[in-house]
Amino acid sequence: MPFNLRFAIFIVACVLAFTVMRILHKDMIPVKYSLLWWIAIIILVVLALWPDFFLFFVNLLRFQTTSNMVIGVFIVILIFITMSLTVIVSSQKNKINLLIQEVSMLKQEIKDKSND
Numbered sequence: 001m002p003f004n005l006r007f008a009i010f011i012v013a014c015v016l017a018f019t020v021m022r023i024l025h026k027d028m029i030p031v032k033y034s035l036l037w038w039i040a041i042i043i044l045v046v047l048a049l050w051p052d053f054f055l056f057f058v059n060l061l062r063f064q065t066t067s068n069m070v071i072g073v074f075i076v077i078l079i080f081i082t083m084s085l086t087v088i089v090s091s092q093k094n095k096i097n098l099l100i101q102e103v104s105m106l107k108q109e110i111k112d113k114s115n116d
Helices: 003-025 031-049 051-060 066-115
Strands: none
Touching (some): 003 031, 031 051, 051 066
16 A cells, blocks of 8 residues: 555544544534544554555455555445434434423423413
């Protein structure tokens, strides 16, 4: 794997790590939602620092160039992150609907008690 590709991957991993740390520091997301990003960052660092480990998989999966495999890894990471975020959004939507129903019931209960 060419040095410039390894260097670019390492820089991307560092920028991602800095961004995730900053978002966590500002309490914009909980730690459990950042775990998938940390896994992606670790994969990128391993890819950049130990290219022979990665080249084993390039040869095993018969990719023509290493950069094609790198792009494939990026795409797989993004697909997993997207699926994870979809599950989180779906769960939050269900919780919001339940909360709306509970608030509506409480409002109705208060309204009924004030009419008595």
